[in-house]
Amino acid sequence: MLIRVGFDIQFQIPAEVALVVLLNVHPSRVSDLLEPDELQAGPAVPVRNYTDSFGNRCSRLVAPPGLLRLTNSTLVRCPDEPDEVNEAGRELAVRDLPDDVLVYLLNSRYCEVDRLSKVAFELFGLIAPGWGRVQAICDWVHNKVEFNYQHARPTKTALDVYTERIGVCRDYQHLAITFCRALNIPARYATGYLGDIRVPLRLPMDFSAWFEVFLDNRWWTFDARNNIPRLGRILMATGRDASDVAITTSFGRADLVHFFVVAEAVMETLAHTDQDSSASRSTATLRV
Amino acid sequence: MLIRVGFDIQFQIPAEVALVVLLNVHPSRVSDLLEPDELQAGPAVPVRNYTDSFGNRCSRLVAPPGLLRLTNSTLVRCPDEPDEVNEAGRELAVRDLPDDVLVYLLNSRYCEVDRLSKVAFELFGLIAPGWGRVQAICDWVHNKVEFNYQHARPTKTALDVYTERIGVCRDYQHLAITFCRALNIPARYATGYLGDIRVPLRLPMDFSAWFEVFLDNRWWTFDARNNIPRLGRILMATGRDASDVAITTSFGRADLVHFFVVAEAVMETLAHTDQDSSASRSTATLRV
Amino acid sequence: MLIRVGFDIQFQIPAEVALVVLLNVHPSRVSDLLEPDELQAGPAVPVRNYTDSFGNRCSRLVAPPGLLRLTNSTLVRCPDEPDEVNEAGRELAVRDLPDDVLVYLLNSRYCEVDRLSKVAFELFGLIAPGWGRVQAICDWVHNKVEFNYQHARPTKTALDVYTERIGVCRDYQHLAITFCRALNIPARYATGYLGDIRVPLRLPMDFSAWFEVFLDNRWWTFDARNNIPRLGRILMATGRDASDVAITTSFGRADLVHFFVVAEAVMETLAHTDQDSSASRSTATLRV
């Protein structure tokens, strides 16, 4: 399966401002790219890439006053299978976790492990360790939290989600991550593209959030928001929580004026022969 | 100046538990060590070292049920000068910051930059950028927060410190760090040894916290708790906040039953000739 | 000036539920009523009135499953003058406050005086006591908080408003009330009708919130949201904060499905002669 992903994000910039953006496909998916994955800035200010301590490909730029437009479009090969499920996946004892995984057991800005530790044990402490326990956490969060775009706010933490029971995709993942960590299960936040055929058409598409859990010596995808295996996730970044992997961070004022994201499955034959023709591509488009 | 540092920390362990500890001198100070700096565990369980993503030397061990005793003692050469002061130190524009410094502008568990951003601008936004502004932040925090061991709690955040105005050393630094970051000044939390002649004798010594600020292309030491240049800081770890550099983290129950820390200036001659005699050493001791 | 006020509020009730509503004009305004002020419920369940400890006229009812419709319309005579301003108004020493006013100096659910006390003193402690200081508080809140319906949430407290700087009318008042109380100035929350000619037409009208301050031995109206003297406020209830004077409180599920509020100045002659003809009334309507 091929998926065309891309975005057109525009800011009004009142005064020169530095930005860090996480708008590339994750290094782990570079071999799946069928087209270049280069962020375009307009005006054409220099964009410098670097890799952060979590292994994400970040970009830095300085935007002059006026309109800043960030765009990109690339084509990614995806497995025809949905997220892997491994019901036999085992939790590792902390003693057996790799060193670089330990950080994903700790507190972070939106994941107050210290404040939800007792609750996590009460809810999930008696469930058999392993994949099933992580799934139980996802089920709980999925069933108890109501999705509502109106109640999103940037400062909402896992504890807020636990008490308010309302949120958007990042909020679901923050709460599930926090419960996992409280049980000594490493969990990290993930952001990327996820097409969606079920979302009402009038709802503008956004980047999506899910999370990853370390079981059986590798990271696995979970998603407390959707809570079913999905096709076509394209990872952009992972971190401790949303604070580490904000799509765009401006160090000064930058007013978002346009936001468009796309992630669409494309017919492989068309994609190969005519991948630059947006007219034909759009007819060949099938939302994931 | 030579400083003998060390500790004797004991836990009662009800059931086997994994621990991560940050109890070594920081790699940046290894060349100042005059004695080995090796953590001793009793019982003698294996202790494995690794370096975390912040560059700290961490140790992992698995403690069996019963008493766990962690001890160490080493001798460190320190400058005879107090913390450097550079009143001409300049804030760098975000565009000019090294990539690996950017993370110290973001939110972290105890430093809610997002919630204190407006306050920081109101309090310090009009002060000339640079060393003087960071010092103004330290002065404000130092003057407005009351030191009180009774009101320490592990979940206290910068916002709590700002509203409650009471805390211990880590709380002072968290608030100052948060204000710095809100103003786009990179700031990170530091923990280590700091002897103190002014503390009442009955107060048991603890590890200390201070913070570092990136000005003029390097990190500088600030301390909103003491707020005067001090002799004899010996760094152990830096991170985004206390959550990253907890002295000990146990992934399960471990009840602290004994806690003793020492950091004392020793006469150089005595130290060299008789460094194992605790009797003579104690007479030669001068608290920093 | 005559103002027609009223509402049409509808809930879908899944199972029998008790409600308490505050939907009458405040007892202090009963002498200004030119028409009866009786809440209509459909279906016609019994509605029982009582006066709460704050002196508000409350109504209790039990709604059966199905649609519940609460409506009312009445005509109120209002002064032709906007909110009184008394720049010479003095703060009373606490010792001189009436007993029943003291409660308006304390903490309440959305007004954490204990957490904002230091901030209040830093911002307003040096301003001369009296009307001017309360006005300074209103000016500060009005200028620092951005109005945004999208970011309303029922759990938002004064501290949240102080850190997030975004809110709706009740949020402005909660922060201003908290600052007043921290300075020993009694302040209470008020809710009622307030017509508004400045709101964009597409925005549905809502009940409004303001607050009252005790100066010179009586209560005065302030409004940190609008921050200008206004015509035509019609008080419905006062309390410590929004928690005391919720327009409707359901003790079980009640899903709001329709919400319409009106407060319109009507021509006195038309109002008197033809007050039941909605056709002619609407042509004579002028939004306050």
Added chain:
Amino acid sequence: MLIRVGFDIQFQIPAEVALVVLLNVHPSRVSDLLEPDELQAGPAVPVRNYTDSFGNRCSRLVAPPGLLRLTNSTLVRCPDEPDEVNEAGRELAVRDLPDDVLVYLLNSRYCEVDRLSKVAFELFGLIAPGWGRVQAICDWVHNKVEFNYQHARPTKTALDVYTERIGVCRDYQHLAITFCRALNIPARYATGYLGDIRVPLRLPMDFSAWFEVFLDNRWWTFDARNNIPRLGRILMATGRDASDVAITTSFGRADLVHFFVVAEAVMETLAHTDQDSSASRSTATLRV
């Protein structure tokens, strides 16, 4: 049973300050008083009494700079039976609650019903209504919260207690009250004297907190801290939470320098014949 209650509370007052204190026995217990119950102030400033909106007997005074000493001692007749238990006690439907009880279903400063409502339903929603459910709430709070004087703080709310699981008597009651209210069971905070034979001798005695629940058309005593029926409670005040019934509230600085509370059972014969002789009384004392 006769109980001698009293206190000696001293403040250092830097500048004239108004205080409101709740230091009398509750009006409901006046008929049990065997001696006058009059607050003594030293210096002998005027003390004026009033009844607040919750029915408590409050005192107001203005303290001059210097030492302020508040003392009292009185003798109270108590039932020989511990707190009443009525396992058949029924929850009333909200529709059947008296008007003046409704306020005890709402949010208050330390009882965030809105934030713990879902949790309360998950924990206790399926338990049969009535006395047993309130007892289940007390059991849960009693078992899950650890008593610790070191972690007391004046801003701690029910949500904090729920997440931190540590507190003093008032914290236990706030959490239990909040759970009750979330389930539509009216609950109010109570403060008063409660002798305790079990407290280690070195622990200074304090006033105590418990709570009251409205079942079967009257208020009943519950105590999530002690969680057993106790002899000799002497009520001083009830309110929505600790914010309503602070023992002392100073509207300006007043530094507590001495705090002594006593509540001791006395032999009836001795008490009657020699109630003014503190020497003989102390030998006849038996801690409740």
